[in-house]
Amino acid sequence: MPYREFDSQAQQRWWRIHSFIDSLDRRYRANRRVGWVYVMRNSAFRDNLLKIGRSTRAPLERATELGASTSVPTDFELIYFVHASDCHEAERAVHRQLAEFRKTPDKEFFCVPLARAIEALDQAADQYPIPYRSRGQWYHLPQFFEPLVLKCLDCGTQNRVKPLLVETKAKCRSCGGGLRF
Numbered sequence: 001m002p003y004r005e006f007d008s009q010a011q012q013r014w015w016r017i018h019s020f021i022d023s024l025d026r027r028y029r030a031n032r033r034v035g036w037v038y039v040m041r042n043s044a045f046r047d048n049l050l051k052i053g054r055s056t057r058a059p060l061e062r063a064t065e066l067g068a069s070t071s072v073p074t075d076f077e078l079i080y081f082v083h084a085s086d087c088h089e090a091e092r093a094v095h096r097q098l099a100e101f102r103k104t105p106d107k108e109f110f111c112v113p114l115a116r117a118i119e120a121l122d123q124a125a126d127q128y129p130i131p132y133r134s135r136g137q138w139y140h141l142p143q144f145f146e147p148l149v150l151k152c153l154d155c156g157t158q159n160r161v162k163p164l165l166v167e168t169k170a171k172c173r174s175c176g177g178g179l180r181f
């Protein structure tokens with residue numbers, strides 16, 4: 001499945017986050033474990049079999065990859081990621097949270113609903129935010145994926161959804177109707 005095309009605002013957000021993390025001086029201990037925790041899916045497997053791992057390199061190298069709708073991901077496709085001040089600990093927290101869904105010990109494979117996996121990544125990301133200084137103030141570096149409000153076409157309910165790297169289906173929280181985004 002091709003990756004979703006992100007608008008230029010999202011591409012710029014990715015560029016800011018990515019270049020900030022890349023510019024960190026890894027000689028400092030505080031920066032050494034800054035990195036990413038990601039979710040991948042192998043299209044050859046069942047929908048719910050996910051690979052969850054970590055990396056100190058950005059899961060997507062460039063903002064342009066977000067707009068490359070023609071690229072066909074092979075084997076594992078990246079679906080979602082967060083950054084963390086300590087990607088080792090963040091990954092461990094996610095793996096611990098999803099332990100009951102683990103396929104085999106010592107492996108990064110989980111048979112878990114995607115929404116549950118994303119929730120676990122989001123919690124780990126909240127636990128290990130990356131401090132970010134802008135105009136003399138400290139913030140947490142924002143995550144790339146942002147929820148948006150999507151109106152159900154059947155009943156009009158506003159649903160909060162999070163666009164992933166690939167197109168996603170979800171159910172309206174009020175009528176259960178299908179939402180595609």
Ligand SMILES: [Zn+2]
Binds near residue numbers: 153154155156176
């Ligand atoms: Zn609805």
